[in-house]
Amino acid sequence: MRRLAPYQSGLWLAEYGDVRCQLCRIYRSTPQSRLPQNHSSASPPNDHSFFTKLRQRFDDRFHSGLLCIRCHHSIAWLPKSFDVDIAVGKTLSIQAATYYDYPIRQAIRAFKHHEDMTKLPLLLHVLRQLPRPHGCHYDNSVIVEMPTTEQRLVKRGFDPVSILAAQLSKHWHIPLWHGVERIDNTVSQQGLTRAERLGNLDNAFALIETPPVKRLLLFDDVATTGASLQALGRTLYDQSSSLAGVNSQNSNPYQLSAYALAHGSEL
Ligand SMILES: [Zn+2]
Known part of the structure; x- marks a missing residue:
């Protein structure tokens, strides 16, 4: 079953x-x-x-x-997608399902920080506004959720991103793949400038296996500057090609795109 x-x-x-x-x-x-x-x-x-x-x-x-x-x-206002660089001449597009504003902001906060599960149906409704990426299906794509550390999991008691990612997987009929590990024990990204966020995220992720398919759909709950997804994207792009034995950036076969529940400032 x-x-x-x-x-x-x-x-x-x-x-x-x-x-x-x-x-x-x-x-x-x-x-x-x-x-x-x-x-x-x-x-x-x-x-x-x-x-x-x-x-x-x-x-x-x-x-x-x-x-x-x-x-x-x-x-239901699908924000315009935005791009971040993940390699020379390679960008990652980030598409959110809605803006990080009232009432979604309050619902996400209650869900993330107070484990308020009564907000989950609303968040699920929002998540379902994300159109399935063109050409992606069960056999050629995987969803890569923003990984958390064991330490964070213990501290928080649950992993909000994985709960949302499991619902996105059901909605899109695309499997989850857990081949990336979070190795940092850095401070929270909240309240940091973009440069600080990026520095904070250097070497934050590591690939533990070669991706099973070439289309990797990254997912996080809230994308503000996109720094976390950018760092995850960089790691995936660099390390997956080395693991697959591809040595030239030009022949890197992996296609990455990123998705989030909400886009906006965390202030
Ligand atoms: Zn209503």
């Missing part, structure tokens, strides 16, 4: 047993006409054409999972 992702039964309960929106707690089946006027849907109320109804039904089905349509539209 396949192992369930962490907290999976609680998430199923939230999705199928709870009919209220995970954000506003209003019944998520609230008809559009009963939503506050300034938040009514884009289609005019008198438009009863076949296609409008069909679209509405599709929207309702698609977004009926965990949030009401009104809340869904208030958070």
Whole structure:
């Protein structure tokens, strides 16, 4: 039997047993006409054409999972992706599912720092806004979550990134791969400048096995400057090619891209 992702039964309960929106707690089946006027849907109320109804039904089905349509539209803003350098002439693009702003920021903090699992359904809804990378599937890609150290795990008691990564793996149908180890015991990245963050992350990761596929999808919970994903990307790019016996950067066969739940400042 396949192992369930962490907290999976609680998430199923939230999705199928709870009919209220995970954000506003209003019944998520609230008809559009009963939503506050300034938040009514884009289609005019008198438009009863076949296609409008069909679209509405599709929207309702698609977004009926965990949030009401009104809340869904208030958070579903896919930020523009941004690039960081990982080698000479090689960049890593980072795509987040939403911005690190209210109410997601509060939910992430409660989840990460206070182990508040009631926020997980909301975060899962946000995570599902990440489109599966083009051309990536079960056989040609793996998700590489931002690794943590045992020391951090013991201190925190749980690993929030791995819980989210397991859900992303389910959503994309792409397996997780745990071939990178975090070897640093450095201080938290929070509150550091970009240069300090990068210095702090030098030699923070090590590859413990050759990646099984060529497409590596890196994942972290929050990307601020992207420094952690950049450091992880550099390590993967450099060390995977040496492990695979590729000695020229030009013939490096690995394709890396990075994803995060939220993008923004941690201040
Ligand atoms: Zn709502």
